[in-house]
Amino acid sequence: MAAVLQAAALLMGSQTDIKTFRLRSALRSAPVRHEGFFVIRTEGRLSATSGVMPRRAKLIPNAVAVKADTTASSAASKPGHELLLFEALREGLEEEMERDPRVCVMGEDVGHYGGSYKVTKGFATKFGDLRVLDTPIAENSFTGMGIGAAMTGLRPVIEGMNMGFLLLAFNQISNNCGMLHYTSGGQFTIPVVIRGPGGVGRQLGAEHSQRLESYFQSIPGLQMVACSTPYNAKGLMKAAIRSENPVVLFEHVLLYNLKERIPDEDYVLCLEEAEMVRPGEHVTILTYSRMRYHVMQAAKTLINKGYDPEVIDIRSLKPFDLYTIGNSIKKTHRVLIVEECMRTGGIGASLRSAIIDNFWDYLDAPIVCLSSQDVPTPYAGTLEEWTVVQPAQIVAAVEQLCK
């Protein structure tokens, strides 16, 4: 059985390689390859949601991402428009609210105040107080209310003012979001999006610097994505709203002011898909959210040192895009996971076990997983810095892996 799978995977890998080569060269010659590439994906995704394109076709763009510098330093002449990550989230949410009147927002200070990170700024005026509902500070109850609204036909986007506050709604997220579709025998769906700022910020103290992915990942029926760029923030927000599954959208408190040029055209991303950030040959670095930037910082050093790392933003924290991840492992045979989640029972731990289960035979070295420390996030700047993975650690880990 395993041998058959491997053979099939090899075959597929080689096919992909051919296409990779062809498309990559085509894209390199395109003058505005970065944006053009994105728009192609957008169209692919849109037609794919209607069920026309086969799954493999959808994935090819990932495998062929150009070796472009993805930090968005775009000239004004390029098409699209430039905005910050929180504005991209707002744009995605606003477009969905305009498209579908059943989409509504509820949470603390989402209305008149415009959201603690201004993701819903101006919405109350535009959509009214009922669609942009300022709730009392009662996380478990307003989350439950969102679930009840979702069961009866609405599509609420529930904002946790800080992701950590969602711990107060954990019963509702776990027992209701995660289970009601199943326990009702499929009769009810819970199309809610639960989103908010999380992760380790700048000296926000332990309770406001939570890494909650590990807590949520074993809830059955709950899907999780993490955005990391304005482009994917908008696309994932829209996809999460359109999904019939309850989706937790992780935003990082330190990424809200990232700037990027994004297409003017309407686009929706695939919730289950990883994003190729930088193709390479020597080692696969799997990361997500803010750690993507620590990885890219490390990548610069690594490139100068002669390494060619492949960086993948896994984006979908549950389920994992094992196709993109697997193809990369089949190429590099080495894996480094860099995450901000807790070490114990974190995303990295799950990812590592998924890779061992599925791609063991392709590995030339043990998987290395750099996670943040299992401590309540300390207040002091120095201690906080040592809690999360730093670029120097990533460089050292790659050097070790590729020895």
Added chain:
Amino acid sequence: MSSFSALKILPSHPIAGEHRRHSSPFHAAPAGRLLRSSGANYLSSSSSVTAAGRPVRVLSANVVSNEKQIGSALAAITSKEALDLYEDMVLGRSFEDMCAQMYYRGKMFGFVHLYNGQEAVSTGFIRLLTARDTVVSTYRDHVHALSKGVPARAVMAELFGKTTGCCRGQGGSMHMFSREHNLIGGFAFIGEGIPVATGAAFSSKYRREVLKESCDDVTIAFFGDGTCNNGQFFECLNMAALWKLPIVFVVENNLWAIGMSHFRATSDPEIWKKGPPFGIPGAHVDGMDVLKVREVAKDAIARARRGDGPTLVECETYRFRGHSLADPDELRNPDEKARYSSRDPIAALKKYVLEHNLVPESELKAIDKKIDELIEEAVEFADSSPAPPRSQLLENVFADPKGFGIGPDGKYRCEDPGFTQGTAQV
């Protein structure tokens, strides 16, 4: 605003004081003494309803109590209504008795909480609802499902864990759902159903005001006395009052939260009084009397349907069996049990119906027989139904099964023909 007026005026108002004395045996009675009510009490907080914040007292038809009859000797219901109420209550009782039998015979497992004794509450409220109205229940939910119209065979098959159950055998005793009948659970944890009910009520308001649909649907949230010490109860009273949601909060106060006496668990045992501080009218009703419950329910439901906001109704009731079938029920005083079983709501309704010559006894007997047959049929149906096949295991984890992710072959796992045969790996 209205909540302020209630808070300020109630304690000092002479009528309010008298009202409290009359309807509040709790303070005078030593803990553990039976609650008694002579009818339905309303404590309205709405200054628009009651001039100068004066609370209104409503007495509905006095059926069960031994006190002198209030009002005319005319029956409060038509014979058609009487038959409907009687049938629904007998259905609830017989179904639960059969559940006990089936549980001891090993046909169903787990925690099974029976509703015996509380039928007047379910019947009194739910039989007034339309099909579009929503019901949210607790772990003691079989009879709420039946009253809402879920077929007995579907509920029984669910309890037997069969694929023909109302949740395909995936929910069980404490998780009854029916989309067709707008029963949205079935919540096993204390208090968690109340916000979901609040959300359903929010949907109704949203449909009317944002989507401009003609929607006057009402949601009823049932829960017990134990829940009223939980924060979610208060949080939702606040939100429902704040947004004037079309919801009725129905407390089935059966005096016991498993083994915790209501009087040992709460600082003020009069739950209905917890509405007015939030600007919600509170009503107190004899929950062993279906006609009184119905009377109060009519007002509360009509109020919600008009868009006037939520009502808190405390129904004083009693469960005739232990907390669940796993509870030996050794703690409760036999005298207390005896007192309440002498006030059996079904016997009381029967007596009322016969005394008012609403229906001949033969018709009631015909209903008893009909229900017996229905329950027998439900058991046969459940017993002969197939158990869920293995392929069903993974079918409803994600509404959009793509959430199961992308396998090593690059396809969505759910596209794999053998997908549901294996174990979910996401």
